[in-house]
Amino acid sequence: MRSTDVIDWAQYPNFNEQEFRCRHTGLCYMDARFMTRLQAIRNAYGKPMIITSGYRAKTHPVEARKAAPGEHTLGLAADISVRGSDAFNLLKIALAHGIMRIGVKQTGEGRFLHLGMATSNFPSPMIWSY
Numbered sequence: 001m002r003s004t005d006v007i008d009w010a011q012y013p014n015f016n017e018q019e020f021r022c023r024h025t026g027l028c029y030m031d032a033r034f035m036t037r038l039q040a041i042r043n044a045y046g047k048p049m050i051i052t053s054g055y056r057a058k059t060h061p062v063e064a065r066k067a068a069p070g071e072h073t074l075g076l077a078a079d080i081s082v083r084g085s086d087a088f089n090l091l092k093i094a095l096a097h098g099i100m101r102i103g104v105k106q107t108g109e110g111r112f113l114h115l116g117m118a119t120s121n122f123p124s125p126m127i128w129s130y
């Protein structure tokens, strides 16, 4: 069974399926375990979280050029746009909620945090820049 078969977006009142859809295919197979964790993080954070990438199909250009598909293809990760001190606060809360795969990216458009919770075949805990 794919995660989308059981996911109930009503359980994640601060998020909606649209913002987690693969930008390439429109598909959305977020894992309910990850979404439950992300909603708990959102509750503690107390501010809107701008999702810049949620689910990605293996054919998404970012995934297609990897040696092996990343945790976005498992629905176990999201990238979030954050500014200023919000980045530290969000990271602190994510760590407190057991998120053990953290990516940090800085571009001309701002700072982004990748929060992931894949385990099998993925180094964890792990922090990287991308």
Ligand SMILES: [Zn+2]
Binding pocket: 053, 072, 077, 078, 079, 103, 114, 115
């Ligand atoms: Zn990511």
